[in-house]
Amino acid sequence: MTLQQQIRSNRFRTGVVLLGFAAISLLLVGAVDLAFKPTIATFVGVGALVYGVISWFFADRMVAAAAGARKVAKADAPELFRAVENAAIGAGLTRVPDVYLIDDPAPNAFAAGRSPEHAYVAATTGLVRILDRSELEAVMAHEIAHVRNRDVRLMSLAAVLVGVIALTCDLLLRMTLWGGSSRDRDSNNPLTLVIGIAALVLAPIGAALLQMSLSRRREYLADASAAEITGDGRSLALALAKLRDDKQPLRTVTRATAHLYIESPLRDHKGLRSSLGGLFDTHPPLDERIRRLAEAGGFPVP
Amino acid sequence: MISWIAIAAALLLVLYAVTAYNRLVRLRNECEQGASSIDVQLKRRADLIPNLVQSVKAYAGHESATFEAVSAARAATLAAASLDARAAADGLMQSAITGLIGVAEAYPKLRAVESFTALQAELADTEDRIAAARRYYNTVVRNRNTAIQSVPTNVVARLGGFAPAAFYRLEDDADREPVAVGLST
Numbered sequence: 001m002t003l004q005q006q007i008r009s010n011r012f013r014t015g016v017v018l019l020g021f022a023a024i025s026l027l028l029v030g031a032v033d034l035a036f037k038p039t040i041a042t043f044v045g046v047g048a049l050v051y052g053v054i055s056w057f058f059a060d061r062m063v064a065a066a067a068g069a070r071k072v073a074k075a076d077a078p079e080l081f082r083a084v085e086n087a088a089i090g091a092g093l094t095r096v097p098d099v100y101l102i103d104d105p106a107p108n109a110f111a112a113g114r115s116p117e118h119a120y121v122a123a124t125t126g127l128v129r130i131l132d133r134s135e136l137e138a139v140m141a142h143e144i145a146h147v148r149n150r151d152v153r154l155m156s157l158a159a160v161l162v163g164v165i166a167l168t169c170d171l172l173l174r175m176t177l178w179g180g181s182s183r184d185r186d187s188n189n190p191l192t193l194v195i196g197i198a199a200l201v202l203a204p205i206g207a208a209l210l211q212m213s214l215s216r217r218r219e220y221l222a223d224a225s226a227a228e229i230t231g232d233g234r235s236l237a238l239a240l241a242k243l244r245d246d247k248q249p250l251r252t253v254t255r256a257t258a259h260l261y262i263e264s265p266l267r268d269h270k271g272l273r274s275s276l277g278g279l280f281d282t283h284p285p286l287d288e289r290i291r292r293l294a295e296a297g298g299f300p301v302p
Numbered sequence: 303m304i305s306w307i308a309i310a311a312a313l314l315l316v317l318y319a320v321t322a323y324n325r326l327v328r329l330r331n332e333c334e335q336g337a338s339s340i341d342v343q344l345k346r347r348a349d350l351i352p353n354l355v356q357s358v359k360a361y362a363g364h365e366s367a368t369f370e371a372v373s374a375a376r377a378a379t380l381a382a383a384s385l386d387a388r389a390a391a392d393g394l395m396q397s398a399i400t401g402l403i404g405v406a407e408a409y410p411k412l413r414a415v416e417s418f419t420a421l422q423a424e425l426a427d428t429e430d431r432i433a434a435a436r437r438y439y440n441t442v443v444r445n446r447n448t449a450i451q452s453v454p455t456n457v458v459a460r461l462g463g464f465a466p467a468a469f470y471r472l473e474d475d476a477d478r479e480p481v482a483v484g485l486s487t
Contacts (some may be wrong), residue, residue, distance in 0.1 A: 082427055089339060090434035092332065092442065231437050 010135050013154060014215065020210045021161045024203050028168060031199030038242070040175070044168060052164040056114065059156045063112040063260065068252035069100035069122040077101055079136060080128050084121055087141040090229040093150050106248040107131070110260035111143035111152050119147040130246065131239050138226055138236035142262055147224030151218045155260055158211040165207045169200045215259035216284050223289055233297035237290045241302040244286040259283075329446040333467050334479040336439035338383055342471060343432045344388060347395065348379045349426065354421050358402060361412040365405045371398040385470060392432070393472045400426070436470050443467045 031044065055062060064070075074081045081099055087094040094114065100122035102108075107127035111118035121143040123136075131139065146152050223240075227233030243263045250265040258265055264283040294301040355369055375398040380393035403422075406412050413419070447466040450459040458464075 082430070086430050086434045089343070089431050090438050092336060092438045094335070094340070228441065229434075229437070 006180070011150070014107050015162075017154065017158060017210060017214060021165070021207065024165060024206050024210075027199055027206075028165065028203050031203075044172060048164050051167065052160060055129065055160045055163060056157070059112070059160050060087045060113045060118055060120065063110075063159065064100055064122065065121070065152075066252070067102055067110070067122060068104070069102045071120070072101045077128065079133065080123055080140075082124065083133070083137040083140040084135055084144070087144040087226075087229055090141065091144045091225075093148060097144065097147060099123075101125060101128075102252070103147070104251050105129075106250040106265070107243055107246050108250055109139055109143055109262045109263055110170055111146045112156060112260055113147070113152055115153060116147055119152055119204045121147070124250070126246075126248070130242055133234040134230070134232060135239035138230050138232060139239050139262060141226035141229040142222050142236065145222040145229060146218065149218070149221060149225065151222065152260075155215060155218070158214055158259070162204070162207045162211050166204045169204050173200045211259055219283050219289065220292060223293055227293060227297065233293045234299045237293040237297070238302050240286050240290050240293070244290070250270075319458055321466060322455050323462055326446075326449060326455070326459055326462060326464045329442065329449055330464065332442040333439070333446050336435070336442045337470075340385075340432065340435040340439055341388065343358060343435045344379050344392060344395075347425065347428045347432065348376045350425055351376045354402065354418075354425065356419045357415065357421065358406050358409075358412065361409045362405050368401045368405050372402050374398070385468065388469070389470055389472055396472070439470050443469050 072080075077099065080101070084099050085096050096119060097111070097113070097116075098120035100120055102122055102124040104124040105126040105155055107130050109121065109123040109127055111119060111121045121140060123139070127139065128136065146155075188231060226236050230236070240263070251260075261283075263286060291301055307407055351372055355372055358365075359369065375391060375394040379388070382388040382391045397460075406418070446464075449455050450464050450466050
């Protein structure tokens, strides 16, 4: 796929995701309508909408805050800056993204921002420490590729929507469990309550599944783009091998932002991952990504 | 019925031609952006040269041939009007800088001067950026040329007057290896 085709397919997928989320939201509304007073349903619906719109425009900052990332100047992290600048030039971006640093020994990185003009890349201090210059540049090129391919826009949108749905369901579930808020005329009908609760439990899972399936394929594409940007697929493979061999979990991470990282930051899900065949994975296995890079570049698998 | 099919086919054809044309325009703009990005980085390197020469001169004033080569390469970079001229100046500059660093290697005191090491680090940094800009340019030129030469875009390209662009090549293909600007200590 050429870059333009990727971008176009991302636009299409953005549409599909919106539809998917709309379907889940409808399901939610139905459930809420069944199980709650209309006033409460309206209140929650409007609240979720407002929350969604606000978080779309503040998503950049919210993601940074959720990850514990702070913006740094060139003097604070010269190696990281150099890597980002080189990757941005190599990718032909007209603007060098802002650079954020996360104080965390676990090596990881992500890109975020709702458009290339608002994009930034973030890396942990651990990543900067364990990677050498060309490996760091390769990882930054992977993140820059996400920016250029408009993946970050799609993924930010997914993060916002999953956040909205999760919050709404959480709120409603609590209200249900407290009791007293279900509809008067249905209060003696346990079936509606069961349906309502089931929807509330299932909706966030559905939203998360949609989000995961989106992000898995983007990783291979970003890897391939990064190899093209730096002209050096081997460094990226070596960097990924280092990430694979590092077993430290990231300290500050939430489900909503997991799919933004270069490597899945959620290590405690390993057991679940194998039993469900990777359905909940935000990332393809690192070994497979390294193997594909090695195959394309014609070098031995590190 | 037949006429409707003909109209639909003609419409599709026009639609295709418009998309292909717009794509060629975009590819051309990407090439121009890539070329100007190389330009920016080459100028950045040229701007570092006077200070670098100054600091080496303070210790090795007699190596005038080296300094002249560097100054000539700098002048050629700033005067270059075409991409080919820029590539030629780039090649000159690379060998001149290698010579300058070679001279500096002989003066341990110079290697200890902080301003010199800072300049050198910045030079290495700029070399990396030039390499990145070159790589981007050559990638977009390849995309553009592929589009211009493939069927059926080539028809639109010929009608629209889109010509293939030249790659940015250094003489003797020195760009495969980064210039060694670090001092071996």
